[in-house]
Amino acid sequence: MAKPRGAAASAARRATSTILRGGAELLLTAGVLMLLFTAWHLWWTNLAADEAQASAVAETVREWSGQDDGAVETSAAGEPIRAEDGTGAAAVRAPGAEEAIRAEAPGATAEAAPETGTGNGAGSGTVQGPGAEQAARDGGVPQAAGPALDSGVWGILYVPRFGPDYAKPIAEGVDPDVLDSVGIGHYPGTQRPGQLGNxxxxxxxQTHGGVFWHMDRLGPGDRAYLQTREGVYTYVYRSTEIVPPSGIQVLYPVPGDSGAVPTRRLLTLTTCHPPFTTDLRMVVHLEQGSFVPAGTTAPPEVRDVVRRAAGLEGA
Incomplete structure (x- = not known):
């Protein structure tokens, strides 16, 4: 009687071993498939985004080169020039400017904080949080004066430190439909290029073109160039900080001080940190150093890439 029991126990052990081995193999296979899918996702979204963004940049630069309609007259600093409209109100010399006169006085505040992305695990890099609306009511983020920015691509960012051919389009908004397609989004409610503020x-x-993958490389002496229909704005690196996703204070006209009146023209870049996580945000602040009006030669450091971006290399 002992032998049958021993045989049954041995068969049970073999069956258990087979099940465990099969389960381990399934888990290993699933892990490999997940890694392959992640690698494919990163590679494919970056490849597709790079092509789409390069096409958007070329089309935008060619459009600006071929027509001046809609351009706003600017000051030497690149800020929209205002003129008296006969009623004593400051008006921007552009169609639809009447709706953009708000926040003319320093320290004027918005009705809502900048719209932000969802931080959905794809590395959106936006700052957000429950305190954003209160921050705006306390003087956080004034509406940008001047005509509303275009709903499509209205700017191009060049950062030589990110690579000799780095040129990425900028559109209004920081929701996934902007960041996943265009690449770089402008926080609504923050200033437009050339204005005092931020x-x-x-x-x-890392995904959808990884437009800010190399942001940790920026340091003293580095520059970023922001091109719009009006010209090219040069920004010089000032500082880097790491904040939680709720760190809305980095977007104030004077970062970190909601009540201060801005006296400088700043550019703030935000992205996820560390890479492949959405736990924190890396924030880089730069300050405008100069402005070159449209129709004149671009700054030497980006002159070639501007021509390449427009498909004018060798012209």
């Missing part, structure tokens, strides 16, 4: 931009760290 131009806030967000971008992915």
């Amino acid at each position: 131009v806030g931009l967000a971008g992915h760290r």
